[in-house]
Amino acid sequence: MSFTYNTGITLAQFGLQCIAPFNDKIKKGVEGRRETFSILEKHISPKDKTLWFHCASLGEYEQGLPVFKVLRDHYKDHKIVLSFFSPSGYEIRKNSPIADVVIYLPLDSKHNAKRFIDFVKPELTVFVKYDIWPNLLSELKKKQLRAILISAAFRPNQSYFKFYGKHLRQALFAFEHIFTQNEASKKLLESINYNKVTISGDTRFDRVSSQLDIDNTLEFIEDFKQDKLCVVAGSTWPEGEALLINYINNHASQDVKFIIAPHNIKPNQIKNIQEKLEVESILFSEKEQRDLKTAQVFIVNTIGILTKIYNYADIAYVGGALGNTGLHNTLEPAVFSVPIIIGNIYDKFPEAKALIDNNGMFSIANQTEFDTILTELIKDKAKRELTGNNNATYIKNHKGAVNKIINYLGL
Structure with a gap:
């Protein structure tokens, strides 16, 4: 992974800690991430079989929920780890019944990524939409652990498709398959020679449709x-x-x-x-x-x-x-x-x-x-x-x- 990216993660961690006393939302994220590994140690044992679902925030959680529910029902003997990057997702869904453990995603340093993947060892990882973390994905690929990206939506101005985006592009290749919302996203992936793509549409349509089936x-x-x-x-x-x-x-x-x-x-x-x-x-x-x-x-x-x-x-x-x-x-x-x-x-x-x-x-x-x-x-x-x-x-x-x-x- 690039020196520039890892340096940026280190600087971001320092910057967030400096800003935290003056911003409640950032403060919640900083304090929550300090507890991530202790929460995992309390609820996950080395013998546990696990799945890992990751969402940037609440919107991505709602987007992924129809898929999470099916996986929850199918993998009854697995523990499910649900991670959020944003406090607006974690604070509202920290008691989600879909998961056994809900945590803040640790910042994507090499050390954190290795420690996290070594600990969780997910049989299947599901990322939703666009929250791509290169070091974590690199560890998954290194250990040959399955990962998919669902409801993906890409735009031409994103770094993956620019001349300077080589290291970020590599992160996408950690996914064994990417399900895109539309044809345009599929073509962008194919332009960087990523071809394991299916246009599935947006899982939010399934999510909102299920609302009609309840009281x-x-x-x-x-x-x-x-x-x-x-x-x-x-x-x-x-x-x-x-x-x-x-x-x-x-x-x-x-x-x-x-x-x-x-x-x-x-x-x-x-x-x-x-x-x-x-x-x-x-x-x-x-x-x-x-x-x-x-x-x-x-x-x-x-x-x-x-x-x-x-x-x-x-x-x-x-x-x-x-x-x-x-x-x-x-x-x-x-x-x-x-x-x-x-x-x-x-x-x-x-x-x-x-x-x-x-x-x-x-x-x-x-x-x-x-x-x-x-x-x-x-x-x-x-x-x-x-x-x-x-x-x-x-x-x-x-x-x-x-x-x-x-x-x-x-x-």
């Missing part, structure tokens, strides 16, 4: 919604919240209810939303003490229920594509036959472009565009139903990635 009932949402039209704004950021608040204050009819589920649920952020609203609002945390029927806005100051809430949406707004944050999961509302509004920065999200091209999603760049399309969807029931059905059909037509992966593994 999505939330009685408190039914009490809030009554028989009125409901707009659900999921994973919102301040720039999107500003559009919503302005619309609610100036254009919303009493016959329309709004549910806002902010990405940031810190008390000061929630308070800021409530103070700017000129209509009655209620928090999730207040639902037992307040009359849900009289409020026009329900603010979700908790995590873990947004997917079920989308079941009650007549129209959805998905946050994250108006500022510097990436677009959040648009497939979750789409599976419930809901028309969707998003911001205009979605170039790195092929499913968003596809849903727009399929006439189920609408992109807006400012308040005027937001007001126009939301009003149109509220007033035109036929358009709501048509565009929502377009989304559900698109999801249905793109399922099947999990079966392709499992068939390859011979399970």
Whole structure:
């Protein structure tokens, strides 16, 4: 592995330790990684047979979950190690029933990589989407341990496909097989002579489709919604919240209810939303003490229920594509036959472009565009139903990635 890469890892470790006292998220990651090997020593013995699943964060976990579930059911006598790089994944899924041990991935130094692989010795490793760590993968290959990459999505500007990316390219060859989301990613891999590729599609389509098979009932949402039209704004950021608040204050009819589920649920952020609203609002945390029927806005100051809430949406707004944050999961509302509004920065999200091209999603760049399309969807029931059905059909037509992966593994 290149001297430059390993030097960079060393500098990154030092830098994170320096920044940690001033950033809660980085601090959690630094402190969590200190515990990684002691957690492994406590829960994994040399005699254990193991599988290793790695996800960068929460989104990749949700993406890989349909495959993880099948492997969990098949390898009943194996212990499963689930690793995250980001605190936003680890903190929410550290008690995941899919795994026996959940840890922070140690930083990818040569020493850490050798120690980790020597300890875990996974019979099968599954990486999700793009979180590629050369030293860890090099150790897997050296010990001839199986590894696959699923739901991979590559872009031409990534280092793997540049003249200076030789050492990173080598990491990809540690995977015995790569399952890509699309043809473009397959061609990029073939351009560097990696040919063990299958276009499986995105496992997220299987993941969100499974939501239809469970009970999505939330009685408190039914009490809030009554028989009125409901707009659900999921994973919102301040720039999107500003559009919503302005619309609610100036254009919303009493016959329309709004549910806002902010990405940031810190008390000061929630308070800021409530103070700017000129209509009655209620928090999730207040639902037992307040009359849900009289409020026009329900603010979700908790995590873990947004997917079920989308079941009650007549129209959805998905946050994250108006500022510097990436677009959040648009497939979750789409599976419930809901028309969707998003911001205009979605170039790195092929499913968003596809849903727009399929006439189920609408992109807006400012308040005027937001007001126009939301009003149109509220007033035109036929358009709501048509565009929502377009989304559900698109999801249905793109399922099947999990079966392709499992068939390859011979399970």
